[in-house]
Amino acid sequence: MIRRLVFLATAVSFLPSSIAAEGYTSGGVLHPAQAAYDVNYYDLSFDVAPDQQFFTAVSIAHLSILSPLDSIRLDLVDTFEVEKALVNGIDSQFSHQEDVLMIGAPLDVSEEMVEVEVHYSGHPPVAANPPWDGGFTWERDSSGNPWVGMSSANEGGKVFFPCKDHPSDRADSAAISITVPKGLTAASNGVLINTISDEETTTFHWKTRYPIANYNINFTIGKFHREQKAFTSVSGKQMPIVFYILDEHREKASPHLDMAMKMIRSHENYFGEYPFIEEKFGLVETPYLGMEHQTINAYGNQFRYTELGGEPFDWLLLHELGHEWWGNKVKAADWADYWIQEGICTYADALYHREVAGEEGYHKKMASARKGIRNEKPLIPKRNASTDEVYQGDIYGKGAYLLHSLRFIMGDERFFRALKQFASSEEFTYRNLVSETDFVIHFSSVSGVDLDPFISKMTYTTELPRQIVKEVKRNGFDLSVHGVDWLPVEVRIGDEIRKMYLTDQPVRVRASEKPVIDPNHWYLWRGD
Numbered sequence: 001m002i003r004r005l006v007f008l009a010t011a012v013s014f015l016p017s018s019i020a021a022e023g024y025t026s027g028g029v030l031h032p033a034q035a036a037y038d039v040n041y042y043d044l045s046f047d048v049a050p051d052q053q054f055f056t057a058v059s060i061a062h063l064s065i066l067s068p069l070d071s072i073r074l075d076l077v078d079t080f081e082v083e084k085a086l087v088n089g090i091d092s093q094f095s096h097q098e099d100v101l102m103i104g105a106p107l108d109v110s111e112e113m114v115e116v117e118v119h120y121s122g123h124p125p126v127a128a129n130p131p132w133d134g135g136f137t138w139e140r141d142s143s144g145n146p147w148v149g150m151s152s153a154n155e156g157g158k159v160f161f162p163c164k165d166h167p168s169d170r171a172d173s174a175a176i177s178i179t180v181p182k183g184l185t186a187a188s189n190g191v192l193i194n195t196i197s198d199e200e201t202t203t204f205h206w207k208t209r210y211p212i213a214n215y216n217i218n219f220t221i222g223k224f225h226r227e228q229k230a231f232t233s234v235s236g237k238q239m240p241i242v243f244y245i246l247d248e249h250r251e252k253a254s255p256h257l258d259m260a261m262k263m264i265r266s267h268e269n270y271f272g273e274y275p276f277i278e279e280k281f282g283l284v285e286t287p288y289l290g291m292e293h294q295t296i297n298a299y300g301n302q303f304r305y306t307e308l309g310g311e312p313f314d315w316l317l318l319h320e321l322g323h324e325w326w327g328n329k330v331k332a333a334d335w336a337d338y339w340i341q342e343g344i345c346t347y348a349d350a351l352y353h354r355e356v357a358g359e360e361g362y363h364k365k366m367a368s369a370r371k372g373i374r375n376e377k378p379l380i381p382k383r384n385a386s387t388d389e390v391y392q393g394d395i396y397g398k399g400a401y402l403l404h405s406l407r408f409i410m411g412d413e414r415f416f417r418a419l420k421q422f423a424s425s426e427e428f429t430y431r432n433l434v435s436e437t438d439f440v441i442h443f444s445s446v447s448g449v450d451l452d453p454f455i456s457k458m459t460y461t462t463e464l465p466r467q468i469v470k471e472v473k474r475n476g477f478d479l480s481v482h483g484v485d486w487l488p489v490e491v492r493i494g495d496e497i498r499k500m501y502l503t504d505q506p507v508r509v510r511a512s513e514k515p516v517i518d519p520n521h522w523y524l525w526r527g528d
Helices: 247-271 315-322 335-371 394-410 412-424 436-447 452-460
Strands: 037-049 054-065 069-075 080-087 094-097 100-107 114-122 135-140 146-151 173-181 185-188 191-197 201-208 219-222 224-232 238-246 281-285 297-299 306-308 311-313 466-473 476-482 487-493 496-502 507-510
Touching: 054 069, 069 114, 080 094, 080 100, 100 114, 173 185, 173 219, 185 201, 185 224, 219 238, 219 281, 224 247, 224 281, 238 247, 247 281, 247 311, 247 315, 247 335, 247 412, 297 315, 306 335, 315 335, 335 394, 335 436, 394 412, 394 436, 394 452, 394 487, 412 436, 436 452, 476 487, 476 496
Parallel strands: 037 173, 238 281, 281 297
Antiparallel strands: 037 054, 054 114, 069 100, 080 114, 094 100, 135 146, 146 219, 173 201, 185 219, 191 201, 224 238, 306 311, 466 476, 476 507, 487 496
């Protein structure tokens, strides 16, 4: 997900029955009733009426029961009316209030899947400031065709379907069917299985066979031109890269996909094969800025390119693409570790700058990140956190700077090996969710050094190390760092840069002028 920025967009036309999605959050302490089951599969069907900002839907969730329960607890916002609920095909009593759907169904542990079917309809919440304050965005393109976007990263999938709205569980796969007025297209996750049309509507049947978080399930509706190219991965496998672009912008699609392919190749060098190689890399033009919807990333930057390494460059395309590894493949089990997804993804942006513009471009990108760090709140304020409790700008910049510092501490060979392993190893990817503890153990193991004191200080506190350079006599200076046990640092003495290990015990050096600790800004320092 992108950092909150000022973005001018056309105003959403509200219907009287529309309700803004402000106030919803996701995660927190997992309710015991939801800890009693895992979601294996979502099968979702939506019949969307853009002119009425309304849809009817059927949701079928396949669950594994982990411990006995009296009722099934799902999250679904109250703007929808639930018509009926069935468990294994049998009508069940239910209640729907305070954004919770409770379905009566005494269940014991079983090897068989439990099928929970919900029929519902209504006006979904309208996004107040997408994608940060998410929900549905109902727009029209310049020709007057409906253009519908949806975002729910911070709110969770409950703003459009009944789900277990918690980061600790994601479905192994999902099917998404969207019925729209004829002439429109619905782009979604995974592979397009088929389309079925009648005189008035077209239904698009999509399916992903990869694990997917509820907020990554998505669809966008519009009058789209579909542009497709073939991409060959570092592994030699081929996949389609696809752009569902407004018809009026179709000439921009091909160069935009070329740019995307260059970015994917760069990321594969650092993080391994593109994570969803058996399906696609997809883009869809949206009436809001953007979002990392797995295999169908939202793009709304309006092709406002800058320049990097003498070539056109789109920062939004790069950042959301990076989330295919960091957030969609590697995902935190607790929103407390939101920084893993956003911080490493932001660091991935800097690594692309390194590929295109060299080390100078990399350090320029990290200098820009450093300027934006406020360090007013810890990256991890608590465990079992909600999105509202952890989402702030520093999960991007300070999270990225943590990686930047680790690169120097560990050295390039070990650091980049650890980073690629974290993005590639089965224990950290797809079905296996991660935590800050996993990150610390893995990077410490590869480095051969206990990195926990440094990483914990950077994530759980706002305390930064302080550097001290004290002149003690003519041509003599004492160097030390306080607030950490030790740090390897660069020290510039005259025209020479030395690498030294500093603690709170002063190290004396001879110099004709005041030495400079960390001249290349590998660390964040108190007072910066």
